[in-house]
Amino acid sequence: MPGPRTSSPATNQPVASSDIPDTGRDGHRPRDRSRGSGSAAAVLRAVLDHGPVARSFIGAATGLSPAAVSRQTADLISLGVLRELPAAACGPRAGRPSVPIDVDTDTHLACGVHIAVPILTFGLVDLRGRTVAREELPHSGDAAELITLIARGLPRFLQRHAGRRRVLGLGVVTGGHVDGRTGTVVEHEPLGWRNLQLGPLLAARTGLPVRVDSHAHALAEAEILFGGPRARSSLVHLFVGNVVDAAIATEGVVHRGLRSAAGGVAHLPVPGARQPCPCGERGCAQASLSDRALLARAVERGILPRPDPMLLQQAVAAGEPAAVELVRRRLGGIAKVVATLLDMLDPELLVLTELGVLFQPALLPDLFEEIAAHSRSCRDPEPVVRPSSFGADVLAVAATAAVLNSVHRSPRTLDAFSRHPVLAAGAAGVAGVAGVAGGAVPGRFPEAALK
Secondary structure (H helix, E strand, C coil): CCCCCCCCCCCCCCECHHHCCCCCCCCCCCCCCCCCCCHHHHHHHHHHHHCCECHHHHHHHHCCCHHHHHHHHHHHHHCCCEEECCHHHHCCCCCCCCCCEEECCCCEEEEEEEECCCEEEEEEECCCCCEEEEEEEECCCCHHHHHHHHHHHHHHHHHHHCCCCEEEEEEEEECCEEECCCCEEEEECCCCEEEECHHHHHHHHHCCCEEEEEHHHHHHHHHHHHCCHHHHCEEEEEEECCCEEEEEEECCEEECCCCCCCCCCCCCECCCCCCECCCCCECEHHHHHCHHHHHHHHHHCCCCCCCCHHHHHHHHHCCCHHHHHHHHHHHHHHHHHHHHHHHHHCCCEEEEEEHHHHHCHHHHHHHHHHHHHHCCCCCCCCCCEEECCCHHHHHHHHHHHHHHHHHHHCHHHHHHHHHCCCHHHHHHHHHHHHHHHHHHCCCCCCHHHHC
16 A cells, blocks of 8 residues: 655656646636735645645645745745755756745654554654655553553654654544544544544643544544545545544535534444444444454454454554455445435545555455445446545544644644743743643543543
């Protein structure tokens, strides 16, 4: 499975303004938006999609005047979001050489923590969505112990991998129902969490600004940012792990719902499935298709000695026939959920993050065949359904998506980051303050925070 994709051309060569049309869809040149709040984001988007590029290309792509492009690029360079490359990177051209502009991947990093069952993933990701480092740690699922583990492990992780690059806050994602506005895990059924105030607790322990989100929503944000233009039209993201959940986005915006519960498909019935669910029904998607259910089958059939998700991942990645057949059969049930989502929402793109398609892409034709057999509207799912853009780094990228999304949608928020007393000190300051916080606060939390 390929690693994270960026939308830069494969040649990584700058694009000249002559390579794109200079008119809008109505035949007129787009208006100058240099005074609009989205101008900096538009410039960054153009460079992210096509960079390295000349300033003239940015103007043609965004509709900004040459003066506005110069102003915006100068601001973004000063913030460490963009950078100038040597003029030779443009290749031989007649006349005055262009100075190409690209995304600065050497100044800032987003830090993330993904909480799965029973693995914790630390990740560092640059402004192009490329994973710089990731580490995995086992955890027991106890909320107090987990927060202590993060507070103690995070500074060491940053010391090992961040170097002198500035860390842009902490993103934390997990499955289930998560209210990102308050940083609360409303319900995570496999971990037994209800109304856990994860964001405030971690902010108090680490000294960092913390953004909490559900991983389905975060993965949709990451696909919109870094996965290519089709994801910005209309997107459904389906995650199948220890939890089964989804996210829906249109016009580049993830729909979260009134109670941040949009995309909850855990209890969607799977035709033909009969596994009992804690909700009292049978055949719910999470009870039937989750990694927990898959591990139980693997142990029952003697494929694994114990229900260890890492052992299952290794077996599938190594192509062990019994393990691959197990996930292939599960894909038959997943295809029914995908078919339902395609028929309901008719998206431009549906992205599936799941063990089988992640490590055995040869299973995709089987998935497409099953989807076509069960969908009433999508008889050729191959152009519509694809695996995550981020390969084995998918959890690290998901964890940082909320932080990176904030920067890409409003690059000048970096001014606020630079004024934060911990972040202004760089990675060493983050590690130092997080280490002090991790040692100074006992591993007990108010009872109300853990209910």
